[in-house]
Amino acid sequence: xxxxxxxxxxxxxxxxxxxxxxxxxxxxxxxxxxxxxxxxxxxxxxxxxxxxxxxxxxxxxxxxxxxxxxxxxxxxxxxxxxxxxxxxxxxxxxxxxxxxxxxxxxxxxxxxxxxxxxxxxxxxxxxxxxxxxxxx
Numbered sequence: 001x002x003x004x005x006x007x008x009x010x011x012x013x014x015x016x017x018x019x020x021x022x023x024x025x026x027x028x029x030x031x032x033x034x035x036x037x038x039x040x041x042x043x044x045x046x047x048x049x050x051x052x053x054x055x056x057x058x059x060x061x062x063x064x065x066x067x068x069x070x071x072x073x074x075x076x077x078x079x080x081x082x083x084x085x086x087x088x089x090x091x092x093x094x095x096x097x098x099x100x101x102x103x104x105x106x107x108x109x110x111x112x113x114x115x116x117x118x119x120x121x122x123x124x125x126x127x128x129x130x131x132x133x134x135x136x
Contacts (some may be wrong), residue, residue: 006110031099033105034098034099034102038092038099042092045092046127052115054082054086055082059080060081061077064115064120066111067114068115068123069115072118074096081109106109
C-alpha cells in the first residue's frame with residue numbers, strides 16, 4: 001500500500017527549515033553601535049581637516065556611553081556653530097542628536113553610568129593590545 005504525504009507537509013519539506021531570525025537589537029546594543037559609528041565618523045571627518053578648516057574647531061567627539069559626561073558632550077557637539085552647511089558635519093550632528101535622544105529618553109533605564117570623568121572624553125586613553133606571553 002502506498003501512502004502519500006498531504007500537500008502542505010510536502011511543501012514544508014521542500015521549502016526547508018526557515019532561517020532563524022536574529023534577536024532584535026536591545027536599547028543598549030543600539031546605543032553601543034551608534035556611539036561607535038559616531039566616533040568612527042568623527043575620526044574620518046578629522047582626516048578631512050585640510051579640506052574643511054572649520055573641522056579643527058569642532059568639539060572633540062570621543063564617546064563612552066558609560067560616562068555620564070557624554071550627555072553634555074553630545075549637547076555641546078550638536079549646539080556647536082562651526083561647520084554650518086558642511087554635509088558630513090550635519091550628518092554627524094544628526095546622529096549625535098539621535099544618540100542623545102535615545103540615551104535620555106528611550107534607554108534611560110537600560111543604561112548604567114560607571115564614570116563621570118569628563119576629562120576622559122577629551123583625552124581618551126589609547127587602547128593597547130597586550131600580547132600573551134608564550135612559554136618556550
